[in-house]
Amino acid sequence: MITPVRRNWSPKELFNGLTPAMFTAEPSAVRARWDKLWPDLYTEYDARYLKQELATRNLVVTAEAAAFLNAWAIDEERHTDGFIRIIELVANESEKDLRERLDARPHDFSPIIEHLKDEFSLMVMIAFDEMCTCRAYAAEKPFYDGLGNKTFHLWLREVIADEAVHSMNAVNVIRACYRDRIGQVGPILDNLIRASDNLRYCGTFVLDYFGTVYSKELLANSRLATMRNIAKPLTV
Ligand SMILES: [Fe+2]
Ligand SMILES: [Fe+2]
Numbered sequence: 213m214i215t216p217v218r219r220n221w222s223p224k225e226l227f228n229g230l231t232p233a234m235f236t237a238e239p240s241a242v243r244a245r246w247d248k249l250w251p252d253l254y255t256e257y258d259a260r261y262l263k264q265e266l267a268t269r270n271l272v273v274t275a276e277a278a279a280f281l282n283a284w285a286i287d288e289e290r291h292t293d294g295f296i297r298i299i300e301l302v303a304n305e306s307e308k309d310l311r312e313r314l315d316a317r318p319h320d321f322s323p324i325i326e327h328l329k330d331e332f333s334l335m336v337m338i339a340f341d342e343m344c345t346c347r348a349y350a351a352e353k354p355f356y357d358g359l360g361n362k363t364f365h366l367w368l369r370e371v372i373a374d375e376a377v378h379s380m381n382a383v384n385v386i387r388a389c390y391r392d393r394i395g396q397v398g399p400i401l402d403n404l405i406r407a408s409d410n411l412r413y414c415g416t417f418v419l420d421y422f423g424t425v426y427s428k429e430l431l432a433n434s435r436l437a438t439m440r441n442i443a444k445p446l447t448v
Contacts, residue, residue, distance in 0.1 A: 213275055213276055213279070213388075214276055214384050214385070214388045214446070215279055216279055216280045216283040216284070216377075216381040216384075217377050217380065217381055218283055218377075219287075219370070219373060219374055219377055221290075221370050222290070223290060223291075223293050223294030223297055223367065223370075224293065224297070226294070226363060226366060226367055226370070227294070227297045227298070227301065227363060227367075229363075230301055230361065230363060231301070232300060232301050232302075232304070234301075234361065235301055235302040235359065235360070235361070237302075242302070242303055242304055245299075245302050245303045245359075246299070246303040246305070248352075248355055249295060249298060249299050249302075249303060250299070251420075251422070251423065252295055253292065253295035253296065253299060253310070253314070254314060254317060254415075255413075255417060255420045256288050256291040256292045256295055257288075257292045257314050258319070258415050258416060258417040258420075259284070259285055259288030259289070259292075259417045260285065260288070260289070261319045261415060261416070261417065262321075262416060262417040262418060263281060263285050265319075265321050265416075266281070266328075266334065269328070271328060271330065271331055271334055272331055272334075273330075273331050274331060274385070274389050276384075276385045276388055276389055277331050277334075277335060277385050277389070280335075280381045280382060280384075280385050283381070284338075284378055284381070287374050287377075287378065288417075290374075291371055291374065294367060294371070296310050296311070298364070298367070302359055317415055318414070318415060319414065319415035319416065320414040320415065320416075321414070321416055323411055323412070323414055323416075324411070324414075324416050324418065324419055327400075327403070327404060327407065327419075331389075332386070332389075332390045332393055332396075333400055335382045335385050335386050335390070336382075336386065336396075336397050336400045336401065336438075337400075337404060337418055337419075338378070338379075338382040338418065339379050339382035339383045339386065339438050339441075339442070340379075340401055340404065340434060340435060340438045341417075341418045341419065341420075342375050342376075342378035342379035342382065343375075343376075343379040343434040343437055343438050344421065344426065344430060344431060344434040345375045345378075345420075346372055346375035346376045346378075346379060347430050347433065347434055348423075348425045348426060348430065349368060349371055349372045349375060350372055351425045351430070352368065352425065353365075353368060356368045379438065379441070380441060383438065383441045383442050384446060386442055387442060387444075387445075387446040388446055394442055394443070397438075397439060397442055398439060401435045401438065401439070402435075404419070405431050405432075405435060407419075408421045408431070
């Protein structure tokens with residue numbers, strides 16, 4: 213059986229030396245930071261609801277996909293913890309309030325359920341979605357550099373690397389368990405990209421392509437990169 217690649221780092225350790233006093237700013241700047249960071253936080257947090265939905269629907273059937281999703285869920289919780297700390301540091305919020313606000317959000321999987329037919333379509337969706345996330349975070353470098361401390365640059369680097377690994381781990385499940393269905397990946401991704409045009413994000417973790425970073429070009433390039441990775445032979 214293939215096992216997922218894991219990365220070992222801790223946002224708690226990374227942000228250890230920072231305090232909110234180091235990042236005070238005018239209300240408008242704090243507001244802008246919040247507007248940027250809050251969607252990043254809640255989309256990471258929504259991973260737990262996707263995982264729950266998959267369990268309810270009994271969608272995961274192979275040991276490879278189960279191992280991937282367990283590792284993935286731990287990483288997304290790590291990202292959630294990191295974003296909570298960043299918002300505490302730069303946007304005047306407390307962990308307690310943020311957690312309450314997160315818990316109060318609704319989740320509706322019905323708009324994306326037609327794309328979650330089986331484990332294979334789930335893995336294709338996640339491989340693509342994580343590639344998009346990886347590239348979207350990469351486009352946010354100027355924001356993090358603008359916060360004025362190199363720790364945020366390091367944070368972004370770790371998160372980007374995690375998202376790239378998530379995409380590759382999902383790709384590896386496809387290559388290991390679904391070789392015979394690789395011809396279906398292109399049409400599934402075309403369908404997803406088409407659907408994402410009219411989809412309002414409802415707390416589903418996947419298909420969170422709102423915001424200016426998620427351009428048509430980013431989606432098309434992420435599709436290409438995912439297809440390319442899936443086409444490569446699996447070396448274990
Ligand atoms: Fe993440
Ligand atoms: Fe991820």
